[in-house]
Amino acid sequence: MKKILLILSAIIGFTVTGQAKIKVVATLPDLGSLAREVGGDKVDISVLAKPTEDSHFVDARPSFVVQLRDADILIDGGAELEIGWLPPLLQNARNPKIDVGKPGRVEASQGVRLMNVPTAASRAAGDVHALGNPHFVVDPIIAKTVAQHIAQAFSAVDSSNAAAYDANYKKFEAAINAKLQEWGAAMLPFKGQSVVAYHDSWPYFAHRFGLNIDTFLEPKPGIPPSPSHLAEVIEKMKAQKIKAIIIEPFHDRKIAEKVASSTGAKVVDFAQYPGGLPNTDTYVKLIDALVARLSAALK
Amino acid sequence: MKFFIMVALAVCAVARTSAQTAEPPPAATTPASSAEVQALREEVRSLKELVQTLQQQVKDQQPATEKSVTVNQPVLPENPETQTAATASSPAPSASAPPLFPTTDTAVVSSSAPSVNANGTTTFPTSDETVTASSEPATSTADNSSSLTQPIPIIGGGNNKNYMNISFDSVFALAASSERHLDRLEVGDHDPQQRGFNARNAEIALDGAVDPYFEGFANIVLKLDNPNQTEIELEEAFLQTTTLPFGLQVKGGQFFDAFGRINATHPHTWEFADSPLVNGRLLGPDGLRGVGAQISWTLPTPWYAQLIFAVQNGRGGTGYSFRNPGEDGVFFNRMTIDRDASALHDMVYVPRFETSFNPSDTQTVLLGASGAFGMNDTGSDKHTQIYGADLLYKWKSSHAEGGFPFVKWQTEAMYRRFEAGRGLDDSFPVDETFKDWGAYSQLLWGFKKGWVVGLRGDYLHMQESAFTEDETRQSRSRISANLTWYPTEFSKIRLQYNHDFLEENEFLASGNADSVFLQFEFILGAHGAHKF
Numbered sequence: 001m002k003k004i005l006l007i008l009s010a011i012i013g014f015t016v017t018g019q020a021k022i023k024v025v026a027t028l029p030d031l032g033s034l035a036r037e038v039g040g041d042k043v044d045i046s047v048l049a050k051p052t053e054d055s056h057f058v059d060a061r062p063s064f065v066v067q068l069r070d071a072d073i074l075i076d077g078g079a080e081l082e083i084g085w086l087p088p089l090l091q092n093a094r095n096p097k098i099d100v101g102k103p104g105r106v107e108a109s110q111g112v113r114l115m116n117v118p119t120a121a122s123r124a125a126g127d128v129h130a131l132g133n134p135h136f137v138v139d140p141i142i143a144k145t146v147a148q149h150i151a152q153a154f155s156a157v158d159s160s161n162a163a164a165y166d167a168n169y170k171k172f173e174a175a176i177n178a179k180l181q182e183w184g185a186a187m188l189p190f191k192g193q194s195v196v197a198y199h200d201s202w203p204y205f206a207h208r209f210g211l212n213i214d215t216f217l218e219p220k221p222g223i224p225p226s227p228s229h230l231a232e233v234i235e236k237m238k239a240q241k242i243k244a245i246i247i248e249p250f251h252d253r254k255i256a257e258k259v260a261s262s263t264g265a266k267v268v269d270f271a272q273y274p275g276g277l278p279n280t281d282t283y284v285k286l287i288d289a290l291v292a293r294l295s296a297a298l299k
Numbered sequence: 300m301k302f303f304i305m306v307a308l309a310v311c312a313v314a315r316t317s318a319q320t321a322e323p324p325p326a327a328t329t330p331a332s333s334a335e336v337q338a339l340r341e342e343v344r345s346l347k348e349l350v351q352t353l354q355q356q357v358k359d360q361q362p363a364t365e366k367s368v369t370v371n372q373p374v375l376p377e378n379p380e381t382q383t384a385a386t387a388s389s390p391a392p393s394a395s396a397p398p399l400f401p402t403t404d405t406a407v408v409s410s411s412a413p414s415v416n417a418n419g420t421t422t423f424p425t426s427d428e429t430v431t432a433s434s435e436p437a438t439s440t441a442d443n444s445s446s447l448t449q450p451i452p453i454i455g456g457g458n459n460k461n462y463m464n465i466s467f468d469s470v471f472a473l474a475a476s477s478e479r480h481l482d483r484l485e486v487g488d489h490d491p492q493q494r495g496f497n498a499r500n501a502e503i504a505l506d507g508a509v510d511p512y513f514e515g516f517a518n519i520v521l522k523l524d525n526p527n528q529t530e531i532e533l534e535e536a537f538l539q540t541t542t543l544p545f546g547l548q549v550k551g552g553q554f555f556d557a558f559g560r561i562n563a564t565h566p567h568t569w570e571f572a573d574s575p576l577v578n579g580r581l582l583g584p585d586g587l588r589g590v591g592a593q594i595s596w597t598l599p600t601p602w603y604a605q606l607i608f609a610v611q612n613g614r615g616g617t618g619y620s621f622r623n624p625g626e627d628g629v630f631f632n633r634m635t636i637d638r639d640a641s642a643l644h645d646m647v648y649v650p651r652f653e654t655s656f657n658p659s660d661t662q663t664v665l666l667g668a669s670g671a672f673g674m675n676d677t678g679s680d681k682h683t684q685i686y687g688a689d690l691l692y693k694w695k696s697s698h699a700e701g702g703f704p705f706v707k708w709q710t711e712a713m714y715r716r717f718e719a720g721r722g723l724d725d726s727f728p729v730d731e732t733f734k735d736w737g738a739y740s741q742l743l744w745g746f747k748k749g750w751v752v753g754l755r756g757d758y759l760h761m762q763e764s765a766f767t768e769d770e771t772r773q774s775r776s777r778i779s780a781n782l783t784w785y786p787t788e789f790s791k792i793r794l795q796y797n798h799d800f801l802e803e804n805e806f807l808a809s810g811n812a813d814s815v816f817l818q819f820e821f822i823l824g825a826h827g828a829h830k831f
């Protein structure tokens with residue numbers, strides 16, 4: 001009898017430790033894909049926001065509470081992009097492991113210098129983020145840093161696989177470094193060119209590749225395009241011979257097409273998140289697609 | 300052949316001098332200069348390698364030797380140290396070979412995140428200084444005054460520098476109605492109460508972490524009555540635990556009960572300008588809330604399920620169907636017994652179970668069952684039981700912008716068993732038991748960013764009393780339709796039409812009534828996000 005118990009407990013112990021994959025929740029798909037690069041098959045990753053939806057306004061679905069309750073690690077943007085939906089979820093999840101400051105919490109914006117930090121907060125300026133623009137992961141150099149933070153958190157929480165996380169991170173880093181040469185070369189001919197965007201989500205991408213993305217179809221962040229503002233944009237595009245308008249999956253394509261047809265520019269489908277465009281299930285594939293699409297449109 | 304070697308050497312020499320001139324400014328300290336020596340050594344080594352490669356190529360007599368300078372590049376990722384030297388020299392040969400694209404950027408990634416840096420900068424110290432210094436004016440100037448990880452604090456703004464979120468929101472309504480006594484037609488305390496303008500809910504909301512163990516919330520509501528006198532109510536003020544294990548959470552203070560969907564929410568989040576009939580008549584015009592304590596438990600199931608149990612005094616107008624002495628000491632036409640709690644059964648007990656599942660990636664269903672049990676003031680041993688069931692279905696597009704488009708269907712049904720006694724000193728002729736029930740169902744369609752159209756049906760059945768008529772005990776129904784525009788999530792403008800079906804009675808001037816409300820709202824400050 002005792003033997004059987006021993007064997008049983010050994011089996012249970014083995015299966016429990018054997019299956020002890022750490023559970024990771026990423027609020028946004030880009031953070032999720034970086035976590036996948038770093039975690040490989042050692043972690044279970046679930047992502048809350050969909051790659052095609054506006055990540056400022058995600059529903060705080062009750063199922064997310066369960067995912068957060070069970071999480072060993074939470075990766076969030078840390079720059080108030082998710083402020084409209086993450087706080088009530090965390091309140092309800094009651095999981096001290098993922099509190100800010102715990103090893104189980106990765107705030108991606110840590111160590112990143114946010115751009116466009118407003119000097120004064122006024123909602124008259126639209127949906128401006130007080131901490132700075134939170135759409136930073138589209139810069140591959142920043143993505144490396146975020147991936148490194150993630151690797152550190154994974155190692156801290158799951159030290160038995162620390163070597164694997166470190167190796168995965170190094171691999172990702174090397175891949176990005178190599179890819180940066182490719183992307184940089186592809187975008188080099190368009191250095192200094194202006195591009196119009198629907199929403200101000202691209203300052204980091206613009207900065208990385210020397211583009212000038214400071215004209216938007218939205219008159220102010222989060223405010224829908226008005227006819228008078230679009231008229232100004234059209235005039236500016238004609239004057240500066242701007243060739244591309246980048247929009248995200250959830251933006252009103254018709255508005256962008258209207259502007260494009262009266263200026264001769266092309267509408268370029270962009271996405272901040274892997275999975276937001278066809279065949280972009282990884283971070284590298286996403287940036288590949290962005291670079292390919294934009295350089296094709298600017299040619 | 301010799302020519303190429305000469306060129307290569309010349310290029311290297313230029314590169315070396317340029318590297319030297321570039322180096323000094325950051326390398327003012329001694330450790331840096333030793334690093335510089337190291338770098339120079341490495342550079343020499345890499346130059347040697349370069350010369351060897353070139354010699355090899357010359358030997359091979361390859362025709363396209365002009366491009367051979369780019370052999371640098373494959374070498375780079377292999378050895379970080381040589382990478383430093385080689386890329387430092389890249390500006391010089393840039394005329395013939397494309398410069399390396401930088402793979403680090405101190406302008407965007409701060410160097411103060413401790414462990415990151417230890418790795419980050421030593422592994423990839425590429426030619427960031429030249430590149431980022433020139434191409435980085437905006438961010439570098441913005442960062443001048445702040446530390447690297449901390450964003451610039453914003454006065455009067457971003458909540459990151461305050462110990463609490465402070466917000467103020469105010470809801471107004473312009474009302475027109477065929478019924479003169481709008482306050483009798485509308486059943487909620489925050490609903491429009493008179494023809495013309497109404498300011499029934501101006502709310503100061505505060506919330507934040509109390510300490511590592513508790514969060515605190517407060518909602519202080521100011522409202523103007525019909526003669527424009529200000530009334531104030533402490534709608535909610537409670538603290539809530541944050542660190543209990545096993546999915547438990549305890550809250551204590553004054554709070555709304557988690558009974559159904561609408562009761563626990565504040566009027567400015569409602570999708571209609573007034574409260575449903577069943578809420579106003581069964582739970583009370585102020586909603587069911589009071590001083591007490593609540594424990595909730597998230598079940599360890601793979602889907603969302605939560606048990607909530609609250610105990611409250613249940614006294615006064617906010618415990619409407621319970622120990623409520625009523626207006627002027629009369630409730631359901633009985634003179635009430637206003638009494639203190641003498642035993643545990645004098646409290647109100649409010650259990651709730653709710654569970655949720657996702658039929659698909661874009662759909663969410665939330666089901667709930669609630670109860671409220673306690674004593675009432677119409678007799679010495681008179682009980683009240685209220686049961687409720689609620690359903691919420693929501694579809695939201697997978698390509699939603701600003702949360703639109705969506706379809707949301709919400710329904711609540713309630714049943715109340717109210718033992719009405721003979722009142723103070725048995726002054727009322729009979730004992731009665733009222734079995735009342737009602738429901739509302741509302742459908743919202745957010746058809747375009749910022750625009751929502753809504754339709755609601757209300758039904759209320761109140762058991763007739765054998766002896767009296769009571770304004771609050773009329774069976775009735777209503778249909779409502781509205782259109783809401785949210786310019787942003789901080790403001791809204793709503794136009795609503797109500798048609799009330801009423802039997803002729805002595806309390807209202809007309810039978811059926813038509814009403815139109817124009818509601819407007821604004822929110823200032825950092826307002827806590829709302830639950831699903």
